[in-house]
Amino acid sequence: MARTAWIEMLFPPLVALLVALVAGDLLILAYGQNPAAVWHLLVDGTWGNFYGIGQVLYKATTLCFTGLSVAIALRAGLFNVGAEGQLAAGGFGAGLAGLLLPATMPWFFAFMLMFLAAALCGSAVAAVPGVLKARFGAHEVIATIMMNFMVLALLNYLVAAHLHTPETLHTQSIASGLVPRLSVLLPVFHGSAANWLIVLAILAALLVGVVLFASRFGFELRAVGLQVGAAENAGISVGSTWIRAMLLAGALAGLGGLNFVLGYKGFYEDGFAGGAGFLGIAVALVGRNHPLGVVISALCFATLSQGGLAIHALVPKQMVEVLQALVILAVAMAVPEVRTRLARSVRGKP
Amino acid sequence: MMLLLFLWQTLRIAAPYLLAAAGGVVAERAGVVSLTLESFLLSGAFGAVAASHWGQSAWIGVLGGLGAGLFFGALHALATVRFKADQIVSGVALNLLAVGLTRFLLQMGFDSSSNSPRVPGFEGLGHPLLWLGLLIMPVLAWTLAHTRYGLRLRAVGEHPQAAESLGISVAKVRWVAVLASGGLAGLGGAFLSLDQHQFTDQMSAGRGFIALAAVISGRWQPMRAGVACLLFAAAETLQIQLQAAAAIPTQFLAMIPYALTLIAVAGVVGRSRPPAALGRA
Numbered sequence: 001m002a003r004t005a006w007i008e009m010l011f012p013p014l015v016a017l018l019v020a021l022v023a024g025d026l027l028i029l030a031y032g033q034n035p036a037a038v039w040h041l042l043v044d045g046t047w048g049n050f051y052g053i054g055q056v057l058y059k060a061t062t063l064c065f066t067g068l069s070v071a072i073a074l075r076a077g078l079f080n081v082g083a084e085g086q087l088a089a090g091g092f093g094a095g096l097a098g099l100l101l102p103a104t105m106p107w108f109f110a111f112m113l114m115f116l117a118a119a120l121c122g123s124a125v126a127a128v129p130g131v132l133k134a135r136f137g138a139h140e141v142i143a144t145i146m147m148n149f150m151v152l153a154l155l156n157y158l159v160a161a162h163l164h165t166p167e168t169l170h171t172q173s174i175a176s177g178l179v180p181r182l183s184v185l186l187p188v189f190h191g192s193a194a195n196w197l198i199v200l201a202i203l204a205a206l207l208v209g210v211v212l213f214a215s216r217f218g219f220e221l222r223a224v225g226l227q228v229g230a231a232e233n234a235g236i237s238v239g240s241t242w243i244r245a246m247l248l249a250g251a252l253a254g255l256g257g258l259n260f261v262l263g264y265k266g267f268y269e270d271g272f273a274g275g276a277g278f279l280g281i282a283v284a285l286v287g288r289n290h291p292l293g294v295v296i297s298a299l300c301f302a303t304l305s306q307g308g309l310a311i312h313a314l315v316p317k318q319m320v321e322v323l324q325a326l327v328i329l330a331v332a333m334a335v336p337e338v339r340t341r342l343a344r345s346v347r348g349k350p
Numbered sequence: 351m352m353l354l355l356f357l358w359q360t361l362r363i364a365a366p367y368l369l370a371a372a373g374g375v376v377a378e379r380a381g382v383v384s385l386t387l388e389s390f391l392l393s394g395a396f397g398a399v400a401a402s403h404w405g406q407s408a409w410i411g412v413l414g415g416l417g418a419g420l421f422f423g424a425l426h427a428l429a430t431v432r433f434k435a436d437q438i439v440s441g442v443a444l445n446l447l448a449v450g451l452t453r454f455l456l457q458m459g460f461d462s463s464s465n466s467p468r469v470p471g472f473e474g475l476g477h478p479l480l481w482l483g484l485l486i487m488p489v490l491a492w493t494l495a496h497t498r499y500g501l502r503l504r505a506v507g508e509h510p511q512a513a514e515s516l517g518i519s520v521a522k523v524r525w526v527a528v529l530a531s532g533g534l535a536g537l538g539g540a541f542l543s544l545d546q547h548q549f550t551d552q553m554s555a556g557r558g559f560i561a562l563a564a565v566i567s568g569r570w571q572p573m574r575a576g577v578a579c580l581l582f583a584a585a586e587t588l589q590i591q592l593q594a595a596a597a598i599p600t601q602f603l604a605m606i607p608y609a610l611t612l613i614a615v616a617g618v619v620g621r622s623r624p625p626a627a628l629g630r631a
Contacts, residue, residue, distance in 0.1 A: 318451075319450075
């Protein structure tokens with residue numbers, strides 16, 4: 001790879017890391033604590049023991065799905081701010097399917113049906129902005145945001161009014177098709193929520209890579225994302241590519257819901273998405289919309305999320321929310337800046 | 351009496367929408383996407399309570415809300431105007447930042463994870479920001495239509511290259527617009543927290559997005575956006591008053607602004623056309 005390409009790829013995350021460290025130091029000092037002690041606690045509580053690692057892996061699994069969802073839509077030139085609603089809908093679909101399936105159904109069939117339900121529900125939610133964009137030219141950012149609010153309100157209604165078990169906002173437990181924890185085969189992870197769906201997340205990243213870079217559809221998708229007019233002239237149907245990209249993005253985010261519903265709790269709970277869909281935007285951005293980048297950046301953001309819990313004894317865990325936001329802002333600012341400066345230096349020295 | 355109560359409650363709910371939507375119109379007409387309204391409202395609400403607590407005066411609180419909104423506006427302008435960051439990404443990041451930072455400061459300043467202590471605020475019709483909210487849209491409509499800055503702002507939002515070639519500094523106009531947007535929406539946040547005499551975690555509760563929905567449903571026109579704010583507020587008042595009767599589940603009433611916005615952007619009933627350069631650096 002050319003030297004400039006490396007600079008363009010590595011510089012923004014490094015700037016973001018630096019910003020996070022400096023801002024973190026300032027917040028810690030403002031709170032009257034010792035930065036070294038807090039950072040030590042953060043590393044210790046995440047990658048310092050197997051429970052911490054397991055929790056990071058669990059959180060990274062969901063973020064990997066939502067990050068891939070945002071990334072594949074962005075490759076088609078669409079900003080999927082709706083991963084949050086798609087994630088919630090996917091989890092709900094799996095939870096509802098789990099309630100309807102007979103308890104005696106063999107594991108494999110039960111799992112596959114809930115898998116399909118999650119993907120379909122996520123896709124259905126993403127289809128609305130996709131069709132509105134392709135058919136009416138409605139801006140997908142506005143449409144996905146509005147869908148988020150509507151879907152979350154609808155799910156809240158369905159659970160609160162019809163499906164909850166008394167005194168809670170969650171459904172009854174699913175009988176068959178649950179995914180075992182990592183600790184079943186690897187006892188060191190005992191107590192953590194990490195489960196075998198992490199394998200599915202990695203497979204999803206591989207699949208997205210293959211679709212994007214080794215299939216006709218992926219080629220068309222990227223062509224539409226790069227230059228709508230040129231793609232249209234080349235005979236690619238822009239509208240149907242947008243719709244298919246959104247369906248795929250929705251399915252990916254929806255599958256993220258399995259991690260909580262089948263891998264952790266065994267039921268659907270209102271509000272479980274808890275911002276993981278919005279963080280998917282950050283994951284895709286820092287991962288530069290590349291499947292491998294998404295996996296790595298999902299691990300980074302999961303580390304920060306889990307790290308917040310670890311440092312809560314010394315400083316409020318909300319410190320990591322501030323750091324996550326600053327990382328996104330720093331990368332968003334550094335990427336175009338690096339690009340223009342590189343372009344300028346290339347032009348200056350022929 | 352019922353009607354008066356209904357009107358009063360509608361106005362009270364509409365005030366922060368009106369101030370935030372005014373901020374949204376200003377920024378978006380200059381070509382800068384306003385997903386940040388939520389962060390302006392939340393930081394403004396916190397800034398107002400912190401300043402009011404510190405100065406023991408609601409008027410100092412108003413200044414605090416304004417300052418917090420301006421600070422977040424400056425961040426958005428720095429990211430999107432100076433560094434040409436993606437406006438949507440910056441918006442998402444600032445919304446997360448506002449939630450995290452206000453929670454952190456709530457813990458740090460008031461040793462609580464949920465709410466601040468009671469601070470000096472305003473009572474009922476004596477809330478000056480209520481009146482500002484009612485006046486802001488006509489004032490804004492006039493400013494956009496009849497002043498030099500209004501003309502420049504619209505030019506920058508529709509065709510920045512043309513504006514630049516006429517000697518208008520696109521960057522300067524957008525800086526002013528985004529700062530004004532932050533200040534206005536920050537005052538909307540100050541209305542909320544000074545009305546309730548305290549700050550509660552995430553008290554903006556999606557109001558920034560309802561304001562954005564009003565801007566879009568109102569086709570980026572101040573007066574139309576103002577009417578949309580009042581309609582959304584009336585629907586919400588209805589929802590609160592119907593809660594006892596519960597003819598329609600409240601969740602469905604809460605969806606009204608979002609559904610209307612979807613219909614508006616889809617152009618089913620009259621096309622909602624954004625400023626031509628919206629979202630472009």
